[in-house]
Amino acid sequence: MIPTPLIRTAALTKHYPGVVALDAVDLIVEPGIVGLVGPNGAGKSTLIKILLGLLTPTSGTATVLGFDAGRESLRVRELVGYAPEHECLPADLSAVDFVVHMARMSGLPAAAARERGDAALRYVGLAEERYRRIQGYSTGMKQRVKLAQALAHDPKLLLLDEPANGLDPEGREEMLALIERIGHEFSISIVMSSHLLSEIERVCDSLIVIEQGRLVRAGQIADFTGATHLLVVEVDGAADPIARRLATVGVEAKAAGRLLEVSVDPAEATLVHDAIVAAVAEEGVPLVRLEQGRHTLADLFSPAEGGAPAA
Amino acid sequence: MTAGPVPRGTIYDLGYEGYDGPRQGRRYAVWSLYVLSLRSAFGLGRGALPKVLAFGLVTVALIPALIQVIIAAIGPEEDFSFVQPHEYYDFIQVVIILFTAALASDLVGSDRRFGTLVLYFSRPIRWADYGAAKLAALATGLFAVTLLPQTLMFFGNWLGAADAWRWAETNAVDFAPIVGSGLMISVTFAAVGLLTATYAARRAFAIISVLALFLIPFIVVEAITDISDDAKYAAFASPVHVMRSFTLVLFNEVPAIDLPWGVFILAAFAYAAAAAALLLTRLRNSV
Numbered sequence: 001m002i003p004t005p006l007i008r009t010a011a012l013t014k015h016y017p018g019v020v021a022l023d024a025v026d027l028i029v030e031p032g033i034v035g036l037v038g039p040n041g042a043g044k045s046t047l048i049k050i051l052l053g054l055l056t057p058t059s060g061t062a063t064v065l066g067f068d069a070g071r072e073s074l075r076v077r078e079l080v081g082y083a084p085e086h087e088c089l090p091a092d093l094s095a096v097d098f099v100v101h102m103a104r105m106s107g108l109p110a111a112a113a114r115e116r117g118d119a120a121l122r123y124v125g126l127a128e129e130r131y132r133r134i135q136g137y138s139t140g141m142k143q144r145v146k147l148a149q150a151l152a153h154d155p156k157l158l159l160l161d162e163p164a165n166g167l168d169p170e171g172r173e174e175m176l177a178l179i180e181r182i183g184h185e186f187s188i189s190i191v192m193s194s195h196l197l198s199e200i201e202r203v204c205d206s207l208i209v210i211e212q213g214r215l216v217r218a219g220q221i222a223d224f225t226g227a228t229h230l231l232v233v234e235v236d237g238a239a240d241p242i243a244r245r246l247a248t249v250g251v252e253a254k255a256a257g258r259l260l261e262v263s264v265d266p267a268e269a270t271l272v273h274d275a276i277v278a279a280v281a282e283e284g285v286p287l288v289r290l291e292q293g294r295h296t297l298a299d300l301f302s303p304a305e306g307g308a309p310a311a
Numbered sequence: 312m313t314a315g316p317v318p319r320g321t322i323y324d325l326g327y328e329g330y331d332g333p334r335q336g337r338r339y340a341v342w343s344l345y346v347l348s349l350r351s352a353f354g355l356g357r358g359a360l361p362k363v364l365a366f367g368l369v370t371v372a373l374i375p376a377l378i379q380v381i382i383a384a385i386g387p388e389e390d391f392s393f394v395q396p397h398e399y400y401d402f403i404q405v406v407i408i409l410f411t412a413a414l415a416s417d418l419v420g421s422d423r424r425f426g427t428l429v430l431y432f433s434r435p436i437r438w439a440d441y442g443a444a445k446l447a448a449l450a451t452g453l454f455a456v457t458l459l460p461q462t463l464m465f466f467g468n469w470l471g472a473a474d475a476w477r478w479a480e481t482n483a484v485d486f487a488p489i490v491g492s493g494l495m496i497s498v499t500f501a502a503v504g505l506l507t508a509t510y511a512a513r514r515a516f517a518i519i520s521v522l523a524l525f526l527i528p529f530i531v532v533e534a535i536t537d538i539s540d541d542a543k544y545a546a547f548a549s550p551v552h553v554m555r556s557f558t559l560v561l562f563n564e565v566p567a568i569d570l571p572w573g574v575f576i577l578a579a580f581a582y583a584a585a586a587a588a589l590l591l592t593r594l595r596n597s598v
Binding site for chain 1: 326327328329330332333334335336337339340343344347356357358421422425426427429430431432433434435436437
């Protein structure tokens, strides 16, 4: 039984001397994989630490899984797993000893902790290596141990601070696949922070954007990145003449350098598609790509899109 | 060379199993931390070096007691004593300090150095619990170099006495001071040692800092008390001297400074309480 919403904050504010880390953040987070995105210093880690009861907000309230993050932080922490951004693993212990110990620290009896510790390391793909000391692990393996210790006590919610940071592209992809699996197959809700929109876009169901301590917007990823009625055409030459040709057949197109953006009524999609191909052929320039335009999350940070009120 | 999604079933296990069993909460978590800290203080679950260091120092701390017990057992004169309980810690002072420095730097140093503290504080424990568990673990560890040799010597002397009944009549009175001084020294050294160790970023610096904090005041006080009579009050700035006076008072002996015995009792408690309070506050501010 997971209470909904997972997380609720009301006018959550955190001041540090001279800095406003969080500025009156109102938030409702529903179960799923939630991306917490914003540039470095936006207040992502501060928010996560307040949710864990590690920091006391200057004002406002935060509720996690139905418990007050400050007054009932012990209840919250029993049910939440946390993996911080920075290094946090003891080099001289084996992964299994450490994860089992952390499961006990979360309140699991010794036998259950051992079982869950083994399982958690298996889930993150470290079954074989778990008896080795952590000091010999690669960055990717350490990130997995961080995830395993957060997973060991079967939390209802994982708070992951930049889980793919510092990994090479392959490791990053594996970590994101793992997060997606935990969120969607294991059905454990996840709030993961990242300064990279592409990561969030890759795995998250919904999104919270914060910048300079303010909530910029929040909502389902699909709402942001849904297909637009826009075809993007790239040619190996000037796009302008093609736009003029299209105008003559009643298709409105916007040219910019070698790119052409064409607004499409879905009912006429095939016709427009054919018209574009014909126009490109007539103009005699090679067609590089023709695809359905999608908003990327990067658009959120463009000035035209920013500043909309959050959910 | 971007890898696609990881093929399932190659690296990962099949399904996920949840946990519906009991979650035992704060007291159990603190107890777990205490047990693990104590184990790791003696190198259990770790490499050979910490084991050799901790058990080696315990062995050295036992040597005077063993000598005394052997003398008591085979010695011709019944009341000959090589070392008395109230002076035992003078014999092994350096061992206790080394033991404190080595273990304190490990107990709080590694969690800080590796950044593990935040993982502990994201568990269902309160701020003070972490420091309290570490303090309890080191104090318990220190019993091995304080209470253990003293009790061994006490019972060894008793067994070796020609007339066990008469020995008990005169020496049973020492048992409470043995326990009291052992507890006080262990807790105070643990608190002062851990507090000092939190200020050093590297393990070696932590060890050196703890050694310095105990030894430098000790040496200074030893040196200046010979020079001037007033200088003997400097002993209150030396943890070792405060503990020595406390021990002497408990054993009904006379400390070097001519002050009411209550002053030494108070001073010892003040040291232990202040160091413990500072330690807990300091750990709170480090996440």
